[in-house]
Amino acid sequence: MINRPHYLTRLDRHRDTGLVKVLVGMRRTGKSAILRSYRDKLQQEGVDKERLVSLNLEIAEHAGLRDANNLLAYVRERRDPTRTTYVFIDEAQEAVGIGKVVYTLAEEGCYDLYLTGSHTRLIERELSGVLAGRFVEIPVFSLSFVEYLELANANGQAADRGRLFNQYLQCGGLPSAMAFSSNPYALHEYLDGVYHTVLRRDVAASLGKEDPVLLDAIIRLLTNSLGQPVSANGISKTLVQVGHQCSDDTVSRYLDALVDAHAFYRVRRFDLKSKTLLKTQERYYLADLGFRNLALGTQQAQLAGLLENVVYLELRRRHSEVHVGKHYARHICFVTHDAQGTAYYQVATSVLDPAALDRALAPLRAERDNYPKTLLTLDEVGMASHEGIAQRNVIDWLVA
Numbered sequence: 001m002i003n004r005p006h007y008l009t010r011l012d013r014h015r016d017t018g019l020v021k022v023l024v025g026m027r028r029t030g031k032s033a034i035l036r037s038y039r040d041k042l043q044q045e046g047v048d049k050e051r052l053v054s055l056n057l058e059i060a061e062h063a064g065l066r067d068a069n070n071l072l073a074y075v076r077e078r079r080d081p082t083r084t085t086y087v088f089i090d091e092a093q094e095a096v097g098i099g100k101v102v103y104t105l106a107e108e109g110c111y112d113l114y115l116t117g118s119h120t121r122l123i124e125r126e127l128s129g130v131l132a133g134r135f136v137e138i139p140v141f142s143l144s145f146v147e148y149l150e151l152a153n154a155n156g157q158a159a160d161r162g163r164l165f166n167q168y169l170q171c172g173g174l175p176s177a178m179a180f181s182s183n184p185y186a187l188h189e190y191l192d193g194v195y196h197t198v199l200r201r202d203v204a205a206s207l208g209k210e211d212p213v214l215l216d217a218i219i220r221l222l223t224n225s226l227g228q229p230v231s232a233n234g235i236s237k238t239l240v241q242v243g244h245q246c247s248d249d250t251v252s253r254y255l256d257a258l259v260d261a262h263a264f265y266r267v268r269r270f271d272l273k274s275k276t277l278l279k280t281q282e283r284y285y286l287a288d289l290g291f292r293n294l295a296l297g298t299q300q301a302q303l304a305g306l307l308e309n310v311v312y313l314e315l316r317r318r319h320s321e322v323h324v325g326k327h328y329a330r331h332i333c334f335v336t337h338d339a340q341g342t343a344y345y346q347v348a349t350s351v352l353d354p355a356a357l358d359r360a361l362a363p364l365r366a367e368r369d370n371y372p373k374t375l376l377t378l379d380e381v382g383m384a385s386h387e388g389i390a391q392r393n394v395i396d397w398l399v400a
Helices: 005-013 031-044 060-066 068-077 098-108 121-127 145-154 161-171 175-180 184-207 212-223 232-241 248-260 291-296 303-318 354-365 394-399
Strands: 020-024 052-056 085-090 111-117 135-139 264-267 269-271 283-286 321-327 330-338 341-347 373-377 389-393
Touching (some): 005 031, 005 135, 020 121, 052 060, 068 085, 068 098, 145 394, 161 175, 184 212, 212 248, 212 291, 232 248, 248 264, 283 303, 303 321, 303 341, 354 389, 389 394
Parallel strands (some): 020 111, 085 111, 269 321
Antiparallel strands (some): 264 283, 321 330
């Protein structure tokens, strides 16, 4: 288990504030490990073990606690009446009526609550209504490249950043995947298990009854279109042409289910002229690039899409809002908005060719403002500032 201080810091920021802390993300991204690390941190700081209540609603031992009344009674029985009791509930969406349980415990005021969830419904259907303004959502992603390097070093792998970055693109960043990085067969079996668990449990939870052949086809199309504009209408037309029977509404339901399960992230376009979010031609990025080979087999990967995927996930770790920038017919790969301000990012594999450099810079040059603008590439030479637009090697940027 590696240290992931970014998440511990965010949890610490909201400790004992009355806010419920909710870690959300795809399965196996490390949410449970983060909770364990934070629980250990509290113990090291002097919190008695008896005031730490931990349970996992996915395991058989705690299956009876998926009933709201049983869960409430279990936590109350372990309350310290004189001091704060810290409650950690893993995979909280498995409990029927978890929203009411958490609301009741929050109202009683003697608990500090920490939850994890692998499905958006935990937030939208369970917590938003009863806990509006009283919880903080903390998205958890697979390992950043910095964390990946740290884990590789802990496992005794040589710190060859270029080789490890190629491995990162191929294997993805799920924390446990590193153990199988030298054995492609074992890695495939591990990722396949995670992949189908996500589909069987979390995607199916949204769809109720799904067509697995249609779901696989949609996943393949999305995976083969990383960084490209996608629409339900476009997907349905493509699928009908190859023999599938599906409507735009059906495809939309499947897309929503994949996003709800955090298997893919949907990125909306931000119109830089009107300063509004657009509802069409979104782009989709994989939660973990390790799933790419499962979806597409040995089909040659498009490096540009993989790079955009890596940059998108890193920007989501660093910023609260990430969109695709649109200015008339031009597009900027990513625009970030948060307390740090606004910034623009363009991604290209290489701009050593002057024509490629001009194409990459044109959308950034069109924005006549003073917001920071960065061009990220794999080039190791030619780093420069182009009329105020910084050009950086993407690996250097990831580890900065």
